[in-house]
Amino acid sequence: MSAQPHLKKAAILLVDDDPDVLLSMALLLRPLVATVRTEKNPERLPNLLKQERFDLILLDMNYQSMVNTGNEGLYWISQVRKLAPQAAVVMLTAYADIDLAVRALKDGASDFVVKPWRNEKLLDSLEEVLGRRQARDGTSLPRHARPSVSVSPLIGESEAMQSLRYTIEKIAPTDANILILGENGTGKDVVARLIHQQSNRTHEPFVAVDLGALPETLFESELFGYQKGAFTDARQDRPGRFETAHTGTLFLDEVGNVPLPQQAKLLSVLQNRQVVRLGSTIPVAVDVRVVSATNMPIYQMATENRFRKDLIYRLNTLELTLPPLRERGDDVLLLARHFLTLYAEKYSKPVPQLEGRALTRLKNYGFPGNVRELQHAMERAVIMAEADVLRPEDLFFSPVETVPPAEQTTRLAELEKSTINKVIEKHHGNITKAAKELGITRMALYRRLDKYDS
Numbered sequence: 423m424s425a426q427p428h429l430k431k432a433a434i435l436l437v438d439d440d441p442d443v444l445l446s447m448a449l450l451l452r453p454l455v456a457t458v459r460t461e462k463n464p465e466r467l468p469n470l471l472k473q474e475r476f477d478l479i480l481l482d483m484n485y486q487s488m489v490n491t492g493n494e495g496l497y498w499i500s501q502v503r504k505l506a507p508q509a510a511v512v513m514l515t516a517y518a519d520i521d522l523a524v525r526a527l528k529d530g531a532s533d534f535v536v537k538p539w540r541n542e543k544l545l546d547s548l549e550e551v552l553g554r555r556q557a558r559d560g561t562s563l564p565r566h567a568r569p570s571v572s573v574s575p576l577i578g579e580s581e582a583m584q585s586l587r588y589t590i591e592k593i594a595p596t597d598a599n600i601l602i603l604g605e606n607g608t609g610k611d612v613v614a615r616l617i618h619q620q621s622n623r624t625h626e627p628f629v630a631v632d633l634g635a636l637p638e639t640l641f642e643s644e645l646f647g648y649q650k651g652a653f654t655d656a657r658q659d660r661p662g663r664f665e666t667a668h669t670g671t672l673f674l675d676e677v678g679n680v681p682l683p684q685q686a687k688l689l690s691v692l693q694n695r696q697v698v699r700l701g702s703t704i705p706v707a708v709d710v711r712v713v714s715a716t717n718m719p720i721y722q723m724a725t726e727n728r729f730r731k732d733l734i735y736r737l738n739t740l741e742l743t744l745p746p747l748r749e750r751g752d753d754v755l756l757l758a759r760h761f762l763t764l765y766a767e768k769y770s771k772p773v774p775q776l777e778g779r780a781l782t783r784l785k786n787y788g789f790p791g792n793v794r795e796l797q798h799a800m801e802r803a804v805i806m807a808e809a810d811v812l813r814p815e816d817l818f819f820s821p822v823e824t825v826p827p828a829e830q831t832t833r834l835a836e837l838e839k840s841t842i843n844k845v846i847e848k849h850h851g852n853i854t855k856a857a858k859e860l861g862i863t864r865m866a867l868y869r870r871l872d873k874y875d876s
């Protein structure tokens with residue numbers, strides 16, 4: 423165990439306009455701290471704090487470019503407290519500024535360090551501040567580490583779901599890599615988080631990467647990190663997701679979308695359990711449990727040489743397949759009621775009742791978009807429902823899930839055309855009355871009729 427366990431996991435930002443101070447602090451801290459950033463110009467703080475989350479900010483009280491009253495320091499404490507309330511602030515002050523340091527403490531700083539500092543003393547102070555902060559708000563220190571990851575409840579009492587829950591309980595604590603298969607919206611993300619939550623790594627980081635949304639060009643820098651100068655925009659060293667997930671769980675979502683050349687790189691990191699940041703030659707050991715997920719037919723892809731078999735074997739020490747919603751029997755109703763209650767509360771509406779024809783419609787629908795589609799349909803129903811009991815018409819199942827876009831447009835146009843014809847027939851060809859019933863102007867109705875004629 424490291425003598426400074428909190429420092430080891432922390433992300434620290436150093437702000438001082440003296441480059442020598444920044445350099446010597448960074449040299450001292452880098453070997454001991456997970457992430458160290460330095461910033462010369464305090465004006466950049468608001469931007470930096472929006473982009474990144476820090477556990478501790480070491481802030482100088484005086485800046486030469488400004489009036490030397492120490493008020494700049496106090497001003498910046500107040501800004502940090504607003505923009506990054508989770509971060510502890512430690513002030514750097516000159517010996518003569520002790521009164522000011524005391525004011526800084528009153529304004530919310532956690533401690534102060536007097537320049538010139540003694541290295542051991544500085545490290546002790548930072549470690550102590552980080553420890554106190556963790557005890558206070560129960561957050562563990564690395565950016566992504568929380569006592570437990572936030573997980574939606576896994577609802578379902580069908581046999582398939584009960585057996586899934588049992589399997590998760592059994593495999594979560596094993597540390598084996600897990601591949602989760604299943605159609606879109608079946609709950610792969612929820613299950614990945616649950617596995618982390620029930621694992622021995624629960625207090626360590628859970629880091630999720632959507633590989634489907636990651637452009638090929640960013641794959642390496644995002645996953646493996648980079649060293650300052652590795653490419654034009656690499657202004658600072660940055661750890662990748664593997665390093666950030668160190669000692670925790672890395673969730674590789676949409677792993678089936680990774681192109682072959684990147685698959686080789688991923689495989690090599692998983693085999694060697696170390697990453698080399700872009701622009702560096704020094705390997706960094708990483709201890710991560712990898713949970714991955716995909717809705718692609720990954721085994722078929724392997725037979726077609728579109729996915730590496732050896733990579734599958736690294737990922738699927740254990741494998742889970744989530745059943746589609748249409749195979750979960752009455753779970754559809756449990757989930758529907760769960761989402762109706764959830765959204766009724768969110769939108770401050772009464773919980774609509776689900777019975778009769780609406781219930782039948784729900785039971786008979788196939789849910790190609792699975793739980794996500796059901797969730798959206800229930801949210802919409804809560805917003806649109808006009809009575810206490812839902813009607814079948816209140817249940818809108820997205821055609822997007824079932825019909826390709828071109829066909830949808832044609833279908834909508836057909837629906838519109840037949841509705842217009844029916845209304846005109848009903849009014850025996852009286853365009854004024856038909857337009858009124860349709861809620862459009864006569865001109866608009868004529869334009870529609872022209873369009874259908876052409």
Ligand SMILES: Nc1ncnc2c1ncn2[C@@H]1O[C@H](COP(=O)(O)OP(=O)(O)OP(=O)(O)O)[C@@H](O)[C@H]1O
Nearest residue numbers: 574575576577605606607608609610611612793794
């Ligand atoms: N069993 C469940 N109980 C409650 N909510 C669920 C359940 N399964 C899924 N959900 C909810 O449905 C939505 C979709 O789930 P999730 O994102 O986990 O699916 P996914 O399989 O990862 O989808 P994709 O393949 O598109 O990434 C989420 O809002 C999730 O909270």
